[in-house]
Amino acid sequence: MLERNHLTIVQTIAEVGTMTAAANQLCLTQSALSHAIKKLESQLGVAIWVKEGRRLRLTQVGQTILNLADRVLPQIAHSEQLIAKMAEGSQGSLRIGMECHPCYQWLLNIVGPFLTRYPKVDLDVRQRFQFGGVGALLGFDIDVLVTPDPLYISGLEYLPVFGYEHVLVVAGSHRLAEKVYIEPHDLSSENVITYPVEPSRLDIFSQFCSPAGVAVKKHTQIETTEILLQMVACERGVAALPRWLVEDNQQKLNIVPIRLGEEGIFKTINLGFRMNEARPTYLNHFIDLARETMPNTTR
Amino acid sequence: MLERNHLTIVQTIAEVGTMTAAANQLCLTQSALSHAIKKLESQLGVAIWVKEGRRLRLTQVGQTILNLADRVLPQIAHSEQLIAKMAEGSQGSLRIGMECHPCYQWLLNIVGPFLTRYPKVDLDVRQRFQFGGVGALLGFDIDVLVTPDPLYISGLEYLPVFGYEHVLVVAGSHRLAEKVYIEPHDLSSENVITYPVEPSRLDIFSQFCSPAGVAVKKHTQIETTEILLQMVACERGVAALPRWLVEDNQQKLNIVPIRLGEEGIFKTINLGFRMNEARPTYLNHFIDLARETMPNTTR
DNA sequence: ACTATTCGATGAATTTTATTCATGTTAATT
DNA sequence: AATTAACATGAATAAAATTCATCGAATAGT
Numbered sequence: 121m122l123e124r125n126h127l128t129i130v131q132t133i134a135e136v137g138t139m140t141a142a143a144n145q146l147c148l149t150q151s152a153l154s155h156a157i158k159k160l161e162s163q164l165g166v167a168i169w170v171k172e173g174r175r176l177r178l179t180q181v182g183q184t185i186l187n188l189a190d191r192v193l194p195q196i197a198h199s200e201q202l203i204a205k206m207a208e209g210s211q212g213s214l215r216i217g218m219e220c221h222p223c224y225q226w227l228l229n230i231v232g233p234f235l236t237r238y239p240k241v242d243l244d245v246r247q248r249f250q251f252g253g254v255g256a257l258l259g260f261d262i263d264v265l266v267t268p269d270p271l272y273i274s275g276l277e278y279l280p281v282f283g284y285e286h287v288l289v290v291a292g293s294h295r296l297a298e299k300v301y302i303e304p305h306d307l308s309s310e311n312v313i314t315y316p317v318e319p320s321r322l323d324i325f326s327q328f329c330s331p332a333g334v335a336v337k338k339h340t341q342i343e344t345t346e347i348l349l350q351m352v353a354c355e356r357g358v359a360a361l362p363r364w365l366v367e368d369n370q371q372k373l374n375i376v377p378i379r380l381g382e383e384g385i386f387k388t389i390n391l392g393f394r395m396n397e398a399r400p401t402y403l404n405h406f407i408d409l410a411r412e413t414m415p416n417t418t419r
Numbered sequence: 420m421l422e423r424n425h426l427t428i429v430q431t432i433a434e435v436g437t438m439t440a441a442a443n444q445l446c447l448t449q450s451a452l453s454h455a456i457k458k459l460e461s462q463l464g465v466a467i468w469v470k471e472g473r474r475l476r477l478t479q480v481g482q483t484i485l486n487l488a489d490r491v492l493p494q495i496a497h498s499e500q501l502i503a504k505m506a507e508g509s510q511g512s513l514r515i516g517m518e519c520h521p522c523y524q525w526l527l528n529i530v531g532p533f534l535t536r537y538p539k540v541d542l543d544v545r546q547r548f549q550f551g552g553v554g555a556l557l558g559f560d561i562d563v564l565v566t567p568d569p570l571y572i573s574g575l576e577y578l579p580v581f582g583y584e585h586v587l588v589v590a591g592s593h594r595l596a597e598k599v600y601i602e603p604h605d606l607s608s609e610n611v612i613t614y615p616v617e618p619s620r621l622d623i624f625s626q627f628c629s630p631a632g633v634a635v636k637k638h639t640q641i642e643t644t645e646i647l648l649q650m651v652a653c654e655r656g657v658a659a660l661p662r663w664l665v666e667d668n669q670q671k672l673n674i675v676p677i678r679l680g681e682e683g684i685f686k687t688i689n690l691g692f693r694m695n696e697a698r699p700t701y702l703n704h705f706i707d708l709a710r711e712t713m714p715n716t717t718r
Numbered sequence: 719a720c721t722a723t724t725c726g727a728t729g730a731a732t733t734t735t736a737t738t739c740a741t742g743t744t745a746a747t748t
Numbered sequence: 749a750a751t752t753a754a755c756a757t758g759a760a761t762a763a764a765a766t767t768c769a770t771c772g773a774a775t776a777g778t
Contacts, residue, residue, distance in 0.1 A: 122499050123423050140725060152766045154727060159765095171726085171774095174491040181502050188498040191559060193490050196475050199487040200421050207464040251574030251693065255557040258550050260490060271572060275550030394550070435739095439754060451737050453756060470745095470755085 124196065127159050127189035129153065130168065133176065134186050195260055205242065211404045213242035217252045217262035220269075221315040222362045224346060226282060226389055227266060234409050241402040257392060263403060265392035278390040281410040285363040286323055286385040291355045292374040301379035304332035311357035313348055316341040323387070326362035328380050349373055362387075423495065425459050426488035429467065432475065433485050439500055463661050465651065476654055492557055504541065511701045512541035516561035518552045519568075520614040521661045524644060525581060525688055526565060533708050540701040556691060562702060564691035578688040580709040584662040585684040590654045591673040600678035605633035610656035615640040622686070623659035648672055662687075 132142040132268060141154040152406040161168055188386050199312070202213055221416055224247070231243060249256040253265045257276060270278040290296050296306055307329060319325045319339070329336060340357055342348045345365070353373040366377040391410060430439040442452040460467055477485060487500070501512055517523055524580060530542060540677040548555040552564045556575060569577040587606075591597050595605055606628060618624045626710070639656055641647045644664070651658050651673040667675040690706060692698070 122495055122502075124421070138725065149767055150726070151728085151768075158727080167431055176726095181505050184498055184501055184505070193492055195487060195491055196421055197751095199483055202483055203421075203465065205479050206483070211623075220521060222777075224714055249574075251557050252572050254553070254572050255574045258554040258557045260561050271570070273551050273570060275554045365671065437754065447736095448738060449755070450739075450757085454736075457756080475755095 121163060122160075122185070122188075124193070125156070127185065129156060129192060130178075130182065130185045131168075131189040131330050134178065138176070139284075155222070157398065159189045169329050169408075184228045184240050190246065209240065210242070211238065211240045212400050214402055214406055215242065215244045215246060215262040216266060216406075217249065217253050217256045218262050218266040219247070219249070220321075221317075221345070222284075222286075222387075223266040223268065223389060225365050226284075229313060230410055232407075233397070234406060237383045237409065238402060241405065253392070255393060264395070266389060267392060268387045268389050269410060270392060271306075273394050276392055277395045278392045279407060280388045280390050281318050281407070282389040284387055284389070286360055286380060287363045287366060287377040288358055288380055289349070289352050289361055289366050289377055290358045291353050293378050294358070294376070296358075296378060299378055301382050301384070303381065304329050304334040307336050307358070308334050311338040311340055312336045312345055313340045313342055313351055313357040313359045315348075316343060322360070323385055324380070327385055328360075349375060420462060421459075421484070423492070424455070426453060426462075426492055428493060429477075429481065429484045431489040432468075433477065437475070451635040453470055466609065470473075490558075502528075505715065509539045509541070510537065511699050512543065513563065513705055514543045514561040515563050515565060515705075516545045516552050516555045517549065517565040518546070518548070519566060519620075520616075520644070521583075521585075521664065521686075522565040522567065522688060524661070524664050529705075529709055533705060536708065537701060537704050540704065543650055545579050546555045546713055552691070558692060559573065561694070562704065565688060566691060569689045573678060574694050575691055576694045577691045578706060579687045579701045580690050580706070583686055583688070585679060585686050586662045586665060586676040587623075587657055588648070588651050588660050588665050588674050588676055589657045591675050593654060593675070594656070595657070595677060596675045598677055600681050600683070603628050603633040606635050607633050607659070608636050610637040610639055611635045612639045612641055612650055612656040614647075615642060621659070622681070622684055624685055627659075648674060674686050 128146065129142065133139060133146055136142050136145060139153050139157070140150045143150040146153070153162065157168065162179065166303065167179050170179055171177075198213075198215075205211075207354040214225065218227065228268075231245075234241075235243065246256070246262055249261070251259065253262075253267055254271050254273065254276065257265045258263045272278070281400045283373055286396070288296075288302055296302055298305075307324075312324065314322050324418070339358070340351075342351065345361075348359055349369050351357055353375050360380065363377050366375060369375060391407060393403070428441065429443065431444055432438060434450040435441050435444060438456070439449045440454050445452070453531070456467065463480065464477050467473040467479045467484065469478055470476075497512075497514075504510075504512055515526065517526065526544065529700045530544075533540075534542065544559055548560065550558065551568050552561075552566055553572065553575065556564045571577070587595070587601055595601055598605075606623075611623065613621050613623070637656070639650075641650065644660075648654055649659055649669050649672070652674050659679065662676050664673060669673060690709060692702070
C-alpha cells in the first residue's frame, strides 16, 4: 500500500514546498502527482496535507510518512548502490563514521593506501550523526565507527587498531616548553584551544583538568588542525593532540609536545562494527590495513 | 527501482523456500512471480538466486536485498498500522521495550491503568532485541525503553520514573532471615537463583559479590518470577529482587527481604526515548502515568 | 478592482506495467 | 519410464500510472 514512490513524493514535496516543483524534480507532470496523491490519500482514508492558503502543510499522518521516508529511503538507495557496484564487479562500498578529530587525522593516513590497494571499493566518510556514532552504526547509516571511546552495547563489537599518546602542544618558546610533563594547575593560566565539541568529550578536560578541579584561563574553539597548530606556534594558546600529529608538524612549526601528567594519557582508536553480521571482504581489508598501517606507531 | 514488492518477494521466498509456495502466500500466480523476478534481475543486471538442483540459494546480491527487506519492511508496516489507527481516530500505538525482569514486573502494574485510561492507544511490549534495547530504540523498533541502567549516548534521553531497593529474598526460616543486612560473604554458601541473563548484567553479581571478590556456591537460572519465589520460600536458594516485589508476595509466601550490604542497593527505572522527536501525545500519557502510578513507591 | 500568474484538481485518452492463462522445460522421485 | 514438483515463457488481458487539455482558486502586481 505505502510504496516507495509514495515516500519519495512526500519527501520531495516537503523539500521543495509545492507539488508542481516536486513533479518537475521527479520528472512527472503535475497531473500525475496529483492523481497519485489523491489515490494514496483515499486508500489511507486520511489527508496527508492540509491546504493553508496556497501552501501545503503536513498533517500528523503526513509527518509519520515523512519520518518513515527519511529513515528508509536512504537505506534502500544505499543497497541499490551496493548492488550496482556488485553488478559491475566492484567489491562494495564502505561507509566510515567518526566523531572525533584525532580519528579524522588518523584516517587521512589510511584512506590513501586503502584506495590504491583496493581500487574496487568505494569509501564514504561521515562525521555528523543525528543519533551519534553508535546510532549511525545501529541504524545502518555507516558500516564502521572509528572512535577512541568505545561504547560497549550488546550487538556491537570493537577492535583496537592504533594506540597513541595524547599530549599538550605548546610553542617552542613557551614557558612550559622545557618541562618533561605538566600538571593540571599548569593550565590554569593558559588559553586552551580545542576542536569545537562539548568539553565533556575532550580528554584534556574530562581526564586531566576536571578530576584535579582545575579550570583553564580561557577556552577557544577552532575547527581546523592546521590553524590550531599555527596559533599554538604563535603562543596564542596551547592545545591537546595526539603525539604523532604534533611530531609530524615539528619540522614546519616551532611546537613541542609535552606529556600530560606524570603517567601521560594514552588512548586507543577502535573500530566498531555490528555483530552477527557476515563481514564483507572489503571490510576485512580495511581492518587489515588499519592495523598494519598504524602511522608512526612506534613513537 | 527496488520496490517494496521486490523486498516482499525476496523475503517470502527466503521464508518458504520455493517460488511457487511464495506465489501462493502472496496471492499471486507462479507466473506473475516469475515474470516479476526476471524483470528485477534484468534491471539490476545480476542474479538474485542461483539454482542448486531444484532449490534456490541467494546470491550475495540476494542477501543484500534480504537484509534490507528484514530491516525496512517492518518499519513500513508499523507506520502503516500507525496511520490506519490514526485514520480511525485512535491516538496511536506505543511500542515498549525492556531488557530486565524487574522492569517487566513493574510494567505489569502500569499497563492495566494505561489500557483503561487510554483505550485508543495500542500497546506492544517487546523483550528480545538483536542490537540490545538501545539498538531497538535507535532502529525505530520500539518507542520507549524501560531500563534501570540508562546508557547515555547522544540522541537518547532518559527520564527516571521509579526508584526501588534491590534486596535479597530468603525463606522466613532461612539462617539469614533475621539479619538486618547481609555481606557478600554471606552468599558464599548459598544457591543464588536469578533470571536467565548474563551474570554481568545482574546487580547482585556485578555490584555486590564481584567487587568483594566473593563467588556464590551455586547459580541457578529460572525464567518465571512466581516459580523463583516458590523455590526461595522452600529454601532451595536465595534471590535478589526489588523490595516492593518481595513485599507484594509476603502474604502468600514465607519469604523475607534483606538489605544488600549496609547501604543497600538502590536502583531507578528510567524511560529512554529518542531525542529531537516530536513526542506523540500517547507517549506523554504513558510517561505521566508511569510517574504517578509508581507502585508501592513509599516502601 | 482588475489582471496576470501560479498552483492544484479533474476527466478522458493513452501508455505502461502487472497479472493471468496456457503451455513448455527441467530435474528430482518412484 | 512415468510422474511430479518447480520454474520459464509468450501471448492475451487486466490494471495501473501517466499525460493532455482544461478548469477553478488563491495571490501578487499594478
